């Protein structure tokens with residue numbers, strides 16, 4: 001069992017927040033406490049007081065049973081909030097800032113030390129989104145050494161995207177918790193066939209297929225992600 005987890009993806013809009021929220025809810029359902037952090041957010045919303053809110057941060061606070069409108073909690077769990085909806089290194093540059101790999105790694109380690117519960121950190125976009133002009137989120141995951149859960153889709157093209165991302169994570173020495181195949185709206189190849197193919201290449205990797213929740217907001221058919229990927233304190 002691991003009480004820390006990074007959730008990364010093969011790209012943006014792939015379902016990282018959706019899966020992170022589902023894991024947080026499942027952990028709480030098991031009586032575990034959980035902190036879900038979005039260390040860096042771009043594409044944030046500015047309110048009337050000029051405060052920048054991370055849309056992902058709101059979803060994650062809610063999934064952890066906290067008030068999504070609690071500004072103090074938001075600031076604590078969404079360290080870097082950037083306005084422009086683009087790569088963080090570009091959004092930071094437009095805000096006159098430079099992100100720091102060391103600071104973000106230390107920030108996550110600090111959260112881990114503040115709680116004896118679980119801590120889940122959602123990355124930004126895909127595995128190698130730039131953090132600065134010389135570092136990417138892959139460097140952050142390699143420095144942090146928290147098990148990484150890769151979220152991918154089941155669209156045409158996902159096989160290469162997924163195998164490339166896994167190769168990058170393994171090559172950087174990032175421990176892998178597993179792979180979530182988050183079913184895509186367009187799925188020309190049956191998800192099970194995609195899963196089977198990926199298993200040929202990664203027979204040891206825990207995998208789960210997550211269905212699309214159509215409109216109801218219910219996570220119907222959501223697999224037990226906590227069990228599948230060994231997340232939590234397991235007490």
Ligand SMILES: Nc1ncnc2c1ncn2[C@@H]1O[C@H](COP(=O)(O)OP(=O)(O)OP(=O)(O)O)[C@@H](O)[C@H]1O
Nearest residue numbers: 009011012013014015016017018124125211212213
């Ligand atoms: N299995 C699913 N069923 C229904 N809706 C889903 C599912 N997975 C993701 N979504 C929806 O798709 C959209 C994109 O998902 P999400 O925000 O989790 O992506 P992301 O990878 O976190 O994106 P970003 O890179 O911006 O952080 C969201 O509106 C989310 O609610």
Ligand SMILES: C[C@H](N)[C@H](N)CCCCCC(=O)O
Nearest residue numbers: 012042043085086087125129
């Ligand atoms: C704004 C968006 N929702 C994400 N937060 C940022 C995604 C950056 C992707 C960069 C890239 O890989 O081209």
Ligand SMILES: [Mg+2]
Nearest residue numbers: 016017056122
């Ligand atoms: Mg997200």
